[in-house]
Amino acid sequence: MVKVDGSAGQPGLIEVRDLDKTYRRGGEEIHVLQGLNLDVSAGEFVAFMGPSGSGKTTLLNLLGGLDVPTRGSITVAGDEITHMSSGKLTEWRARHVGFVFQMYNLIPVLTAFQNVELPLLLTKLSKAERRAHVETALSVVGLTDRMNHFPRQLSGGQEQRVTIARSIVSDPTFLLCDEPTGDLDRKSADEVMALLEELVGHHHKTVLMVTHDPLIAARAQTTLHLEKGVLVEASKLPHGVTAGGVA
Amino acid sequence: MKFARIIWANLFRKKVRLLLTLGSFAVALFLFIFLAVVRDAFNRGADVAGADRLVVINRTSIINTIPLSYRDKITRIRGVKSITHNNWFGGTYIEEKNFFPQFVIDPENQRQVFPELIVPDDQWNAFVKDRQGAIAGAQLAKRFRWKIGDRIPIKTTFFGGGSWEFNLVGIYHGKRPQDDETQFWLQWDYFEERVPQENKGQIGWYVLRVDNPDDSPGIAKAIDDEFENSPYETKTQTESAFAASWVKQFGNIQALIVSIGTVVFFTLLLVTGNTMAISVRERTSELAVFKAIGFSDLSVLLLVLAEALAIALIGGALGMLLAILAVPGLAKVLNGLLPSIVLSPSMLVFGIVVAVFTGILSGLLPGLGAMRLRIVNALRRV
């Protein structure tokens, strides 16, 4: 279930109430998010769309604990993260969030295996246990044979799939993807989306994705538009208008 | 150390830069050790001085002599344990550039006063029996490849001039690494026999041992008072004071070395710090990803510091290794100009401390910057 009016009865996995985010730029105040509400249950695949500058990435950053809101609350799996200290927030991120960014994800001097292993270095798992998890993650994304390759030896699509492997290796509560296919060609984008669909459908992951491409958004179960600082369900948009302009 | 792999991998990011930074560290540490060795060599006299030894010289001028007849009077002063006398021979062995110190010694008392300069008994006995016998320090013998039994000719214009010949019957070793092994000893009896009448009975200086070092000032004063207003007034001081004043005449060598060392240190710090800063700047997005995944701010700081430290230690170790290899060569080049060139373990420890300190300092600012990096800003850098 995905709701944007703050009216959900029982608490879902992610619960956002009255979220405000304001920036100061050159003496002016810019209200990016104003009173935003969101409820997402576990196992959902949600795409966020909106014109550039609408605050999609800001929302994602806030949900992932990379930034703090000016006002409002964010609760994930029962944890209220908006008032956590930065140290606690860092720990929380390690345990609950998997990140897939548009680019710069992988550390160039580490192999695919080592990159996927990174989040596990924060845990108390033994070397053997870590290896097991990494191999599992890599097999889910279908790149076991590329384990010992460096990022520069992988195609764009393969790099993103390794990133996805890294994002699931510690079994986080949910995945946050910011334009995961933005830098890729059609074919690679398809691979990546297929993978995300599988993660949701087969492995019951929760995925929140920001994109400007309607075709990509269409592969998610639900699409929400960011309009004037709040989220709006796609069907509620004025007729003929699609987010981001020309389809 | 599961993070060791990340640190190691990061070092090799740009191989040329790594090599250059390692090179900088190696050279700087090499220079440090070199300067420490030279400084130590200049200070050598002060280090070897015995705590319980006094030196008596002519008050007027160090090159003036004192009568041998003063010995009895000095021996009678309370607290004097043993006493020996030396003359500076100052001759030339083949060529002037072969300079080494030559002393006329008093065999009867030499070993009591200088117990740290060791001669095997059989060689010593041969020395005492042969008026023209001579003993050389181990380093001196090595320099000219002398062997026991060699005949050593020395020319001098003093003491009636002419060529003096000696039989090398012994080689002495110093007990400690810093003891002077470059001296040449000849016998008082032979010397006294050959010098012209006007030089007979005159020695250069006395060296004496006291029962209790605390009594030194009192004994020194007693000796000088005894000979005040005589034709040969004396000046008595502890051996370390004597050596120290000798060393002080080299004046600002110390200051020179310290200032060079300081300049090197800061230049090194500057260059490596800048390199670290650039390397961190290149990686802001990566570091942001680290933080996003859940690495704490502190861990990112430590990562940068660890890299800086690794480079400092590896480069520094390389430099010190080169220094160790180079010291014998240096000693050979400076042979005769300075007493023994010695690389002591404490210098190496000092070198490691400097390397560690520099490594941490150079990584600190960039590390702090990495620590305070705001993830959202860094990731926005497309």
Next chain:
Amino acid sequence: MAANVFYWFLITLFGAIVLFLGLAILIGLLAPLLGSVPVSYNLRSIRARWTSTIVAILGIAGTVGVFVAMLSLARGFKATLVASGSPGNALVMRAGSSSEMMGGITLDSIKVLQDAPGIARDAAGTPILTQDVVGVIPVPLITTGTDANVQVRGVSPNVLEVRKFVKIVQGRMFRAGLNELVVGKNASKTYQGLTVGNKIDFAGGHWEVVGVFDAGGSAFDSEVWCDSQIFNQVLKRPANIFQSATVHLASPATFQQFKDAVISDPRLNVDVYREIDYYAKQSTTMTKLITVLGGLVAAIMAIGAIFGALNTMYSAVAERGREIATLRALGFSSRNVILSFLFEALLISFLGGIIGCLAVLPLNGLTTSTMNFQTFSNVAFAFKITFDLLVMGVLFALVMGVLGGLLPAIRAAFQPVSVALREL
């Protein structure tokens, strides 16, 4: 034979390298004229990355500073010890003496000397020479208060006519037969109590300092002079025996004539040297020591500096990878890129060199003293920074700049543009 070939190969290689570097520096400095990338780009880049630039400049300045300081120290030392004395004077000592202190020459021998050809004579026809007695006397240093050995030289009262390069700059010359001293200007600065009007005791005598002399920066500036007859008395040495005699030659050319006459005279048993040759010999040990040590330090620092400069420049170019690619994508040729970066590297190193030279300039004339092993006496000498040393310092900086900037610039200029544009 093989050694010879190898030797020539090295010389040629060295020559080629020097030529190459010189050319590179020249071209680099002329880059604004030869290339089309505007200088303003370089200047703005420098300003935008001013922290890195300052680091590079200071690094080079530090090295150049130490380099010039060390060389000027060695220069000063050489100037003092090696260049003491005058080619128009000849020193006479007992045959076989390695230094004055070992020598012994009687008044009778000196009388014989006086008749030798080649000596300058004054208006009255008296030969101009001085008979010297040298002693090493402990006097406390101003800096540490501990004793150092001053060279005290008993001379004839007419010594200023022999050593014409010595001038009294304060007070007056000592009068014959009195316990009066004149002190060299460096000695006055180094030892306690050597000021005009002061009375000091040494060698068992009471003396008064009546003047200060300037010996043109030679070793004599560290000496104290008095009447040699009085000195002999005070030291309780035989009255008419001296340690050396220095004659003023009619002209430097008459040296050989004088020497031949003196050596062949059966009544004399002496060696004859030109005064400057004698002093040069007296300092071989110390000169060697300072040259070896100083040279090693300078060499090591130079290597370190080049590493440092290379590092800084490489990093600078690496950071601007995308800028460089953009320039090339816009149409600036590789040649222009190289010229531009070479110019920038040279500009930075030139600034570093100038700053380094300026920083050590205050050292010029600063006196320091050390002990000359061969004579047991303390010698003061001054840092001597000459224009050519400064030029060498700046050239050194430019070489570091070229070495540091050329390779990275070439690397940047030839990297495929597409790769560089995508560089993280």
